[in-house]
Amino acid sequence: MATAKPILYGAWISSCSHRVRIALNLKGVDYEYKAVNPRTDPDYEKINPIKYIPALVDGDFVLSDSLAIILYLEDKYPQHPLVPKDIKTKGLDLQIANIVCSSIQPLQGYGVIGLHEGRLSPDESLEVVQRYIDKGFREQ
Ligand SMILES: N[C@@H](CCC(=O)N[C@@H](CS)C(=O)NCC(=O)O)C(=O)O
Structure with a gap:
C-alpha cells in the first residue's frame, strides 16, 4: 500500500x-x-x-x-543529511539555526510587530525588524 x-x-x-x-x-x-x-x-x-x-x-x-x-x-529521511556528524560543526549549525528561530524571527515577526500595529509608523516597524535581523546575522 x-x-x-x-x-x-x-x-x-x-x-x-x-x-x-x-x-x-x-x-x-x-x-x-x-x-x-x-x-x-x-x-x-x-x-x-x-x-x-x-x-x-x-x-x-x-x-x-x-x-x-x-x-x-x-x-x-536520512538521505542528503542536513545535520553534520562532527559534534562541533553540528553544535555551531544548531547555534545558527536557533539564533534564527529564537533570536531573530520571533522578535521581528507578526507576533511582536503586529501587537504594535497602529502605534508604530512603518519606519519605526522597519527599524525594529532591521535591528533584530542585523544583530542576529552580524553578531553571532
Ligand atoms: N518557532 C516557530 C515560529 C512559528 C511562527 O512564528 N510562524 C509565523 C510565520 S513565520 C506565524 O505563524 N505567524 C502568524 C502569527 O504570528 O499570527 C517556528 O520556527 O516554526
Whole structure:
C-alpha cells in the first residue's frame, strides 16, 4: 500500500515555512503543500491550536515548529543529511539555526510587530525588524 505524502501547511510570506520547504526539497521528499492563513483559517486551528505555521502532517502525526520538523525529517529521511556528524560543526549549525528561530524571527515577526500595529509608523516597524535581523546575522 502506498504511504500518503506528508502535508506541509505554510504560507508564502512565512520564513519559518520556507525553512521546512527547503529541507523537504534538499532531501527530495515528495510532499503536498497547503497554503493557509493561520490567523483566519478555522480548520487550521484544529491542526495546530497555537495557530502558527508551519505544521507537518505525516499520516496521523502532526508536528509544528520549523526546527522540530526539520530534525524529524532528518531522522525520517536520512538521505542528503542536513545535520553534520562532527559534534562541533553540528553544535555551531544548531547555534545558527536557533539564533534564527529564537533570536531573530520571533522578535521581528507578526507576533511582536503586529501587537504594535497602529502605534508604530512603518519606519519605526522597519527599524525594529532591521535591528533584530542585523544583530542576529552580524553578531553571532
Ligand atoms: N518557532 C516557530 C515560529 C512559528 C511562527 O512564528 N510562524 C509565523 C510565520 S513565520 C506565524 O505563524 N505567524 C502568524 C502569527 O504570528 O499570527 C517556528 O520556527 O516554526
